[in-house]
Amino acid sequence: MKKLILPLLVIGLSSCSDDKIERPDNFLNFKTNQVGLSGESSVVDLQLTQAHDEEIQIQINFLGNGVEYGKHFTTEPSGTGNALHLTIPKGNAGTSFKIIPIAGVLFKGTETIDFTLSTVSSPIIVGSTKNLKLTFSSIISEGSQMTLESKTSESNYTNNVYVDFSANTTHLSGRKDWNLGFTNDQNFRVILNHSLQTTAAATTQTDITKVSLADTATTPDIYISTARITDPNTTSLVDSWDGDLNKTVFAEVSATENKVYLVAFEGKNSPKTSWYKVKVERSGNGYKVQYAPIGDNNIKTVEIPKNQNTTLSYLSFDKGQVNNVEPTTWDIQYGYSTYDSGMKTPYWFQDFILLNYLGGAEAAEISNISYENYTETHIASTTFLKTRDAIGSKWRITTGANAGIVKDKFYIIKDPDGNYYKLRILSFGVGSGERGKPVIEYKLVKKG
Structure with missing residues (x-):
């Protein structure tokens, strides 16, 4: 009997094994193995091969070289001892943490922190990119792959995502966080929030207290409805989409007399009672801004000093002056933007890539050679643009038989420090990937 039972057991086990569903291994990795910290903070991302249907617990150990936790830097979330404990929520494909230098601490630039992905809850496996070195100075990255996290539960384009190639970093900024931007160079220019469907027009008034709903009868209708997309007169209501600061709705801020403007934006563009009235003047080497809803004479006044660490300073009508909209260094920005409808009229675009042209970045579109074969020898014959829309939306098609990434195009970016990078988009949610989370x-x- 014993000799008969054993073969039956083996057959039974083999049959069960054949019915078992095999899932592919799911690895957790740092998105890159090096990152630089030269600004107010740096974000480190971790990515699963695929989203998991259960909550995942992670432990990351860290070791400072020339720096101590709590004395020279902190993290968000906070660390315990020399370890960070993170959670990837159920259904998510990754998480992140932030390194924040202590205010007032001076660094030589040689300090580093070594992070090691120590443990992760089963069945997730620690991947090959389990170590990351953070340097307390700028680095020059050799390159990476990166997911741009514009999408949240709110929408596919909640965040504008700033990318610094040389530092392997991204910076997220809510597209609704500001209304007007102010240049920090020697000029005095005002821009509209291109990612908030912002439109504006000048009134004939110079006294903001005298502007009322009646003034809308003598200015253009600044609400661009869907029916007005083909109206060529709407072009004057938005800033030039190539970023030319001589073609903004707001005239250059004068040292003497400035007009009051009417401003509309997403959620405040209809009816006219939702519009704002705004007057901008010079204040020393900065700006004085007066603003209020069009029917309100409770005028708010905000002083906006120039900040030499960023190209623009920002104002929110709800919050006053806002900081941390853009990082101190960046090359491109991905998100939502005002752009050409194709009829030389403004339209609102997802998946727009904006160049840091004000900071000195340049870009070129390449289609006569493959991404793999483009090398340093080709730079001399490459023609670069210094415009906001040098990349724009030209890299993708969202409808029709050819919808997806334009495969025969990629881009060369000359960053503000003179480093050259080649860039291509691998997925963005049409054809492959997830909308609002492009992989570059x-x-x-x-x-x-």
Whole structure:
């Protein structure tokens, strides 16, 4: 009997094994193995191969070289001892944490922190990119792949995502966090929030207290409804989409007399009673801004000093002056934007890539050579643009038989420090990937 039972058991076990569903291994990795910290903070991302249907617990150990936790830097969330404990929520494909230098601490630039992905809850496996070095100074990255987290539960384009190629970092900023931007160079220019469907027009008034709903009868209708997309007169209601600061709705701020403007934006563009009235003047080497809803004479006044660490300073009608909209260094910004409808009229675009042209970045579109074969030797024959829309939306098609990424195009970016990177988009949610979370790849072509 014993000799008969054993073969039956083996057959039974083999049959069960054949019925078992095999799932592919799911790895957790740092998105990159190095990152630089030269600003107020740096975000480190971790990514699963695929989203998991259960909550995942992670432990990351860290070791400072020349820096101590709590004395020179902190993290968000907070660390315990020399470890961070993070959670990837059920259904998510990754998480992140932030490194924040202590205010007032001076760094030589040689300090580093070594992070090690120590443990992760089963069945997730620690991947090959389990170590990351953070340097307390700028680095020059050799390149990486990166997911741009514009999407949240609110919408596919909640965040504008700023990317710094050389530092392997991203910076998230809510697209609704500001209304007007102010240049920090020697000029005095005002821009509209291109990612908030913002439109504006000048009144004939110079005294903001005298502007009322009656003034809307003598200015253009600044609400661009769907029916007005084909109206060429709407072009004058938005800033030039190539970023030319000589073609903004607001005239250059004068040292003498300035007009009051009417401003509308997403959620406040109809009816006319939702519009704002705004007057901008010079204040020393900065700006004085007066603003209020069009029917309200409770005028708010905000002083906006120039900040030499960023290209623009920002104002929110709800919050006053706002900081941390853009990082101190960046190359491109991904998100939502005002752009050409194709009829030379303004339209609102998802998946727009904006160049840091005000900071000195340049870009070129390449289609006559493959991404893999483009090298430093090709730079001399490449023509670069210094416009906001040098990349724009030209890299993708969202409708029709050819919808998806335009495969024969990629881009060369010359960053503000003179480093050259080649950039291509791998997925963005049409054809493959997830809308609002494009995956990009970039590689260093030449150091500056």
